[in-house]
Amino acid sequence: MAITAIKGFNDILPNESGRWQHIEQAARRVFELNGFSEIRVPIMEKTELFCRSIGDATDIVEKEMYTFIDKGDNSITLRPEGTAGVMRAFIEHKLHAQDPVSKLYYLGPMFRYERPQKGRYRQFHQIGAEVTGVNDPLVDAQVLNMLCAFFREIGLDEPSLQINSLGCPECRPAYRAALLKFLEGRLDQLCEDCRRRFTTNPLRTLDCKAAGCAEATQGAPSMLDNLCGGCGQHFDSVRCYLDSIKTPYKINPRMVRGLDYYTRTTFELVTGLLGSQSAVAAGGRYDGLISQLGGPSIPGIGFAIGVERVALLLGQQDFSRRPDLFIATMGAAERAGAFVLLTELQNLGVRVEMDYEGKSLKSQMRRADKLKTRYSVVLGGNELESGRALFKRMEDGLQIESVLTADAINEIVCPD
Ligand code: HAM
Numbered sequence: 001m002a003i004t005a006i007k008g009f010n011d012i013l014p015n016e017s018g019r020w021q022h023i024e025q026a027a028r029r030v031f032e033l034n035g036f037s038e039i040r041v042p043i044m045e046k047t048e049l050f051c052r053s054i055g056d057a058t059d060i061v062e063k064e065m066y067t068f069i070d071k072g073d074n075s076i077t078l079r080p081e082g083t084a085g086v087m088r089a090f091i092e093h094k095l096h097a098q099d100p101v102s103k104l105y106y107l108g109p110m111f112r113y114e115r116p117q118k119g120r121y122r123q124f125h126q127i128g129a130e131v132t133g134v135n136d137p138l139v140d141a142q143v144l145n146m147l148c149a150f151f152r153e154i155g156l157d158e159p160s161l162q163i164n165s166l167g168c169p170e171c172r173p174a175y176r177a178a179l180l181k182f183l184e185g186r187l188d189q190l191c192e193d194c195r196r197r198f199t200t201n202p203l204r205t206l207d208c209k210a211a212g213c214a215e216a217t218q219g220a221p222s223m224l225d226n227l228c229g230g231c232g233q234h235f236d237s238v239r240c241y242l243d244s245i246k247t248p249y250k251i252n253p254r255m256v257r258g259l260d261y262y263t264r265t266t267f268e269l270v271t272g273l274l275g276s277q278s279a280v281a282a283g284g285r286y287d288g289l290i291s292q293l294g295g296p297s298i299p300g301i302g303f304a305i306g307v308e309r310v311a312l313l314l315g316q317q318d319f320s321r322r323p324d325l326f327i328a329t330m331g332a333a334e335r336a337g338a339f340v341l342l343t344e345l346q347n348l349g350v351r352v353e354m355d356y357e358g359k360s361l362k363s364q365m366r367r368a369d370k371l372k373t374r375y376s377v378v379l380g381g382n383e384l385e386s387g388r389a390l391f392k393r394m395e396d397g398l399q400i401e402s403v404l405t406a407d408a409i410n411e412i413v414c415p416d
Helices: 014-033 047-054 059-064 083-092 137-153 172-184 192-196 202-207 211-216 229-244 307-314 332-347 361-370 381-386 406-413
Strands: 044-046 066-069 075-078 102-111 123-132 160-165 263-270 279-285 300-306 325-329 352-354 375-379 388-393 399-403
Touching: 014 102, 014 123, 014 137, 014 307, 044 047, 044 083, 047 059, 047 075, 047 083, 083 102, 083 123, 083 300, 123 137, 123 307, 137 160, 137 229, 137 263, 137 279, 137 300, 160 229, 172 202, 192 202, 229 263, 279 307, 300 307, 325 332, 325 361, 332 352, 332 375, 332 381, 332 406, 361 375, 375 381, 375 406, 381 388, 388 406, 399 406
Parallel strands: 325 352, 325 375
Antiparallel strands: 044 075, 066 075, 102 123, 123 300, 160 263, 263 279, 279 300, 375 388, 388 399
């Protein structure tokens, strides 16, 4: 029996990779315009890094990590997200000593042992961006605007922005206590997960999808009503800055996020087009994370985009690049001549395809159609002898005669 891929791990086939490149190139353009540089970190880290940053009582750490003991008896984990590794590198290489303000982006695979379904996989890809060293709410608005600009750049305007504030170590404990008190009398309505993490992570109940939890949390106290002065002001300023650049958003006081490192601003870009996997990108502020990981006390904020979900939203649009020219040939001598021409044209940046196997003219033209080539030309003995041939524009059949030099052909098939 043939061996198949691991469940929840996908191949990205040639007919999809154009869409992926479109997404990645747009991210690079938009992020670099905003002054971000790429960072590449390993896909495996010491398990402890994720326990300490994402949090022991989160679904990711409790249930979803791919954790192994390696041959040296060390516990290592395939990264379930990018922020922890990037901050580990930021601290380890003392990037803060060069400049505490850094703007970093990354792309690559992440791994979570979740139940696979449309838009949710065990290996998935994120494009993430992180800013360190700025407390000012202006940077929250810039990061959010950059995320929205990315979606505009790839031609999607549907996902809508939701924001919330999760407060800080000063105001969250009191809110947590108030929420615990509220939920205490409703414990039997909560789902098994929420009951289990009732004392360790009660906030998750607020965005739990189970019907009982949604009902039990009706009328629960809101974090936004319990922010301390500093957090309240920060949130108001983020809103003012977003208003000033006309970036639309909705406040969602129930958004909690599945990672423990967040403080203050949190956000998600949500879509109604992907069923229950509604978040196509998400992130927030993590002012305590860098010091929690042993680094200096430097704030941070960032987000990650789920590439598979964005690719699903782009649907079946074809982003693959078509050949500019297909050279069909009548015999071996013409094939040799076509090969020289193909090489010269490629040196000029023209995308050329030709027949390699001496197939019939009919079958060569079928292949030219299948490849959606823009122009085709047939080279026979006459053409080689006269040094001229007819180039056919495939979309409307227009024929243009040209000498058989790379420069002249380039002018016809790639006029700009
Ligand atoms: P996250 O919300 O866990 O945040 O993931 C970000 C995005 O990754 C989600 O909104 C979703 O689009 C995508 N995603 C997550 N899990 C899966 C999956 N199993 N299959 C497909 N797509 C998935 C983080 O990871 C944070 N590190 C984001 C961040 C960066 N916060 C600050 N900086």
